[in-house]
Amino acid sequence: MSVCVTLVSARRAVAPACLWTGWSGWRKACAGGFRLVPSRARSGTRPRAAGHLPVRCCVQICVEGNIASGKTTCLEYFSKTSSIEVLTEPISKWRDVRGHNPLALMYQDPLRWGITLQTYVQLTMLDRHLSAVAAPVRMMERSIFSAKYIFVENLFRSGKMPEVDYAVLSEWFDWITANICIPVDLIVYLQTSPQTCHERLKQRCREEEKVIPLEYLESIHQLYEEWLIRRTSWPVPAPVLVIPADHNLQRMLHQYEENRAKILAASCL
Numbered sequence: 001m002s003v004c005v006t007l008v009s010a011r012r013a014v015a016p017a018c019l020w021t022g023w024s025g026w027r028k029a030c031a032g033g034f035r036l037v038p039s040r041a042r043s044g045t046r047p048r049a050a051g052h053l054p055v056r057c058c059v060q061i062c063v064e065g066n067i068a069s070g071k072t073t074c075l076e077y078f079s080k081t082s083s084i085e086v087l088t089e090p091i092s093k094w095r096d097v098r099g100h101n102p103l104a105l106m107y108q109d110p111l112r113w114g115i116t117l118q119t120y121v122q123l124t125m126l127d128r129h130l131s132a133v134a135a136p137v138r139m140m141e142r143s144i145f146s147a148k149y150i151f152v153e154n155l156f157r158s159g160k161m162p163e164v165d166y167a168v169l170s171e172w173f174d175w176i177t178a179n180i181c182i183p184v185d186l187i188v189y190l191q192t193s194p195q196t197c198h199e200r201l202k203q204r205c206r207e208e209e210k211v212i213p214l215e216y217l218e219s220i221h222q223l224y225e226e227w228l229i230r231r232t233s234w235p236v237p238a239p240v241l242v243i244p245a246d247h248n249l250q251r252m253l254h255q256y257e258e259n260r261a262k263i264l265a266a267s268c269l
């Protein structure tokens with residue numbers, strides 16, 4: 001059985017290997033997949049160039065796809081490999097921040113609570129990107145990029161986010177990506193039809209998501225396709241491995257196995 005997989009290369013939006021470029025470059029280089037060193041703010045000393053150059057210490061892969069496309073299931077599969085660390089989306093935080101549930105609030109009243117959820121998503125995703133690495137390969141569910149390019153964009157374009165909220169979130173996002181190096185080596189895009197996701201969403205039956213109509217998943221799908229396939233919307237921060245993901249679980253696991261080598265070789269792309 002042949003399985004269709006497309007590997008689309010992309011010019012990186014952020015340079016993965018940062019040499020000394022002054023304090024701004026240093027701050028960028030020290031984030032994410034780089035070994036952390038004391039910052040000027042913490043130590044008050046400027047790092048010596050030799051011996052302090054940041055060392056790349058892991059391959060970072062982001063698994064992208066529509067809601068209920070199978071990202072968590074994919075990550076669960078790869079989590080059994082000892083050299084791979086998986087980071088799922090911090091959804092438990094989005095459902096409970098000091099006793100509040102911004103995810104539920106956003107679905108109840110996006111115009112009022114969209115900014116609240118997305119501000120927190122941006123923070124928690126940044127935290128995920130920058131957290132200390134524990135294995136040579138890290139697979140992470142979604143990214144700070146899709147949070148902005150897909151979900152914030154969808155709220156705004158559908159008229160469910162006021163322009164001022166969109167502007168403030170965009171300012172934050174632009175500042176973060178201009179000042180902090182967020183290295184991504186590969187994007188694995190689980191490409192599904194919105195109908196498949198709708199079926200899986202109903203089957204998963206997450207309380208907050210019961211209100212999600214098929215049209216919402218269609219909008220998210222279009223934004224993903226614009227970003228990662230047609231490349232007409234936003235910069236793509238890494239090469240994209242497209243895995244068709246409408247298939248049953250058994251066939252999906254087979255595809256994951258077939259793509260294991262490509263995924264693990266992400267640093268060579």
Ligand SMILES: Nc1ncnc2c1ncn2[C@@H]1O[C@H](COP(=O)(O)OP(=O)(O)O)[C@@H](O)[C@H]1O
Pocket residue numbers: 065066067068069070071072073074200201203204245246247248249250252
């Ligand atoms: N290939 C598949 N075929 C059928 N159901 C699937 C498949 N992959 C995942 N599921 C189920 O669909 C639901 C959503 O999957 P999940 O991995 O949680 O998606 P995501 O993390 O992208 O939201 C879950 O109930 C999961 O068990």
Ligand SMILES: Nc1ccn([C@H]2C[C@H](O)[C@@H](COP(=O)(O)O)O2)c(=O)n1
Pocket residue numbers: 065066067068069071089091103106117118121146147148151152209
């Ligand atoms: N920036 C984001 C990211 C996610 N969500 C919502 C969408 C889903 O209801 C839930 C988690 O998604 P899944 O992992 O199941 O695809 O969080 C959002 O609103 N904004």
